[in-house]
Amino acid sequence: MTTAAPDSRVPEAVHRRRWAILGVLMLSLLIVVLDNSILNVAIKTISTPAPTGLGATQSELEWAINAYTLVFAGLLFTAGLLGDRLGRKKVLLGGLVVFGAGSALAAFSGSPDQLIAFRALMGLGAAFVMPATLAVLMNVFEREEQPKAIGIWAGGVGLAIAIGPITGGVLLDHFWWGSVFLINVPIVVLALGLMLWLVPDSRDPNPGRIDPIGVVLSVIGLVLLVYGIIKGGQLADFTDATVLTTIGAGLAVLVAFVVFEKRSDHPSIDVTYFKNKVFSAAIGAIGLVFFALMGVTFFSVFYTQSVRGYSPLQTGLLMLPLAAAQLIFAPRARLVVDRFGNRATTTGGMLLIAAMLCAFAALEADTPIWLLEVIFFLMGTGMAHIMTPTSVVIMQALPREKAGSASALSNTFRQVGGALGIAVLGSVLSTAYRSGIESHLGAVPPGVRHTAGESIEATLGVAAKLGPRGDALVGPANDAFLHAMHVTALWGAGVALVGALVVALYLPGRPAERQPGQEEQELVPAGE
Secondary structure, rough: OOOOOOOOOOOHHHHHOHHHHHHHHHHHHHHHHHHHHHHHHHHHHHHHOOOOOOOOOOOHHHHHHHHHHHHHHHHHHHHHHHHHOOOHHHHHHHHHHHHHHHHHHOOOOOHHHHHHHHHHHHHHHHHHOOOOOOHHHHHHHHHHHHHHHHHHHHHHHHHHHHHHHHHHHHHHHHHOOOOOOOHHHHHHHHHHHHHHHHHHOOEOOOOOOHHHHHHHHHHHHHHHOOOHHHHHHHHOHHHHHHHHHHHHHHHHHHHHHHHHHOOOOOOOOHHHHHOOOHHHHHHHHHHHHHHHHHHHHHHHHHHHHHHHHOHHHHHHHOHHHHHHHHHHHHHHHHHHHHHHHHHHHHHHHHHHHHHHHHOOOOOOOOOOHHHHHHHHHHHHHHHHHHHHHHHHHHHHOOOHHHHHHHHHHHHHHHHHHHHHHHHHHHHHHHHHHHHHHHOOOOOOHHHHHHHHHOOOOHHHHHHHHHHHHHHHHHHHHHHHHHHHHHHHHHHHHHHHHHHHHHHHHHHHOOOOOOOOOOOOOOOOOOOO
């Protein structure tokens, strides 16, 4: 029988079932990540007019994704603090219930606006699930086993990325688009049952106070910033007064948020954490890699389905190498770190992602599909060698009883990076596409010309309604999209190179030793 070490801070009964607990935590994580990976395959179907889809525009699709991520990111700090205060298990259970309810409602949305609203509700539930899973993990594993457990936890992200698109493709082949959300409900029910049975509760003996003003400022600032960026792409004009005003207001509110947090005696974000350059670099790396990755995932679905003609299920299968690489390498990345250090491992991962984004800029309509598979596999490899070491650096930088805060910071930057990636790269894609297709829209009725130029799906939708006259638009639409995809991929590559520079300068060359004051803290049962 395996028992906890003599100097263990984890109760023996919890230590014995730690791997089963990790399995339940990964199931909870799976639901949260699975949702976005399923949606990525379904966005083309949702953009199709009723009854097949909802007829969502590209900007509405971006909001369907970002409504989830912005609420998720904006509430993570509060969710982490509530978990520390009330008990992580209670917060996990509540978050799963809200997420399941939001999923059921999203499945039966009657319009893009309803879908956006219910996706926001799902983000509310997910905000309470994600930080609690990592916080519980830090309280059931000893420090020596934490890197291995976090590696397996990060591999769960790869598993979700693998299962999501394939599951979504199968569902879309046999059911209506809403089934991609309804599938979450039985998984939530299973996770709730296992969690009640296996997972122990824990909390911070000295939790922070809730910071409602900080939460409101962060959410308003992010929403205004992302709205302005998406609006600029939709109008193909970032000098428009509305766009500039909204982006400026968003930045001003975010600056006010930082100033308020700095002066508050109970901040959502303790900005003093960022005085540690290693911590800041690791957090920044997570944000930048998700900026690049989410933007690429957004446009690659249109490349495979609209340009190449693959079905949702085939698209899901094409993304399998991205997930397989994460499943293979995420749990083993700690071995690379042990040998070469955090700096070399993470910088190499960032450079690999940058190179693969450049490779996207070489893809054409007739490029052999196996090249796309190689690109996806190497992107997944790079991501695995970024997420595991940076997650370990972040989680071990703070004391164990602050695990909820550390997890919230990590996941907030992941979600904000992803939301900004979709907004910025989606707007770059939209702007570049419109500039390429505009000269070919002369045969389109003036009333729908602006809408037809917003995305390749909008152009093809208008072309289908024009009958034989619209056939002449298909070729130019494909060419304009490929040009836009190449431009967008190079922007993403530039962001990944910035990330590589940051981690090369500031991450340590070898795994950090335990620092004074970072000794393990005792797990405190919620009832004490």
